Amino acid sequence: MYAAERQQLLAERLQADGRLSVVDLAEELSVSSETIRRDLAVLERDGLAQRVHGGAVASRALTILEPGLAQRTTTNADQKERIARAAADLLPAENGSIVLDAGTTISHLVDQIPLDHPLTVITHAIPIAAKLTAIPSVNLHVLGGRVRGVTAAAVGQTMVDSLAGLHVDVCFLATNAATPEHGLSTPDAEEAAAKRALVSCARMVVVLADSSKFSGEHVFSFASYDDIDVFVTDDGISADDVAALEAHKVKVVVT
Template identity: 50%
Template sequence: MYAPERQQEILRLARAGGRVDVLSLAEEFQVTAETIRRDLKALDRSGLVRRVHGGAIPTGRLDFEPDLSEREATAADEKDRIARAALAELPEDGSVVLDAGSTVGRLAAAFPLERSLTVVTHALPLAVRLADHPGIDLHLVGGRVRHRTRAAVDAWALRAYGEVRADVVFLGANGFSTAHGLTTPDLAEAAVKRALLTAARRVVLLADSTKHGAEHFARFGDLADVDLLITDTGLSPEDAAGIAAGGTEVVRA
């Protein structure tokens, strides 16, 4: 099979399934992973797919949203490094808000047992992780729970966050860039994330570098709304400098 034919078939699979991954494509077409990466790069340059960690998603699918288990497995090492770096942002005996998301979830799992904090979250998996922490005064925000993210949304959640003013909010996003700001596929999730931007005195965005440049359906803020971005070294120094020029501190863990 010639490269253009293979690329057309890859595009068809991406559009049918919402996503393709390098290793599965290499096995299916009996070529090397590097050959598939070149195919995806060519499709990306043509604007037909957007490359993500380990594969690609078709452009035009701004509403595509992987489920929680898939997000947990994506860029796992990078997310662990980001979470460890974020521990330095925890206040002493203060209050934090935790957004839904796999990277923020890793931070919650890494909370030191000796730390005393007031924690507010609308994410059920994070609440479960912290429920038995001896030093955590846990507040669970209610609302309609989205199956895909296990997070509460809609009026109850928005009303609760309107009454909160914490020291730090640890925020997640599906996409971030200076051009498109902070985005996520779902409007209800975006509304809650927008409320989080004003629910704390300091906003810390935890996002791995595969999300840089990604644009999704629902926009909930600007990078300028973020005090600190903690990402991984996959974000180039040049891109980090461009974000910092807009007033957001950047840590590449």
């Protein structure tokens, strides 16, 4: 079991049971107690747990469980692949520049970048940066900061400040939710600040999100519909949601 999968399991168990035991989990998962303590440290850092002697209890501030990478990778995978293929048509011409947000749909987009298409690519997402290293035509720049365990993306003031002097052709952006009233939103304040900085440094903003993202909203908004140029989604989007985007002059691409 990968660390991200194990941490997701621990987060779900914590939400269901309210407490976790290091000794019991180490025995159940056949890992060391130190490994479980590191996992719990990640959950505590992301506001999902409070460590106590021998284990952890659920954070009182926990109101929603943000899915981890392992869960999000397998959710709506077909739709995400179609969205990524459509979004690839919006890549800039040779020698253009893009900034890539964290997210599993964005990861699918990386698979669509031609091996012979020179691009400058900037990202704060560790798994996406790792995939980009295999594309010889990409001039890769990785943004630093504190890495969140849930998204494997760098966040914090260091990351935000590093975008201040940049101006790229296209920002490919992910979101946890989208509504006309609250715009694009996410459960984490630092993640929202990072996404807000990504939006501000691009000439064109392209959102990649499957239609399930229109079902609610999260606490921290990082962009309004007016900040978006193109929204690429699947055919599960409702006519009302299309109309709401188009009312803000957003081009909607349905796959």
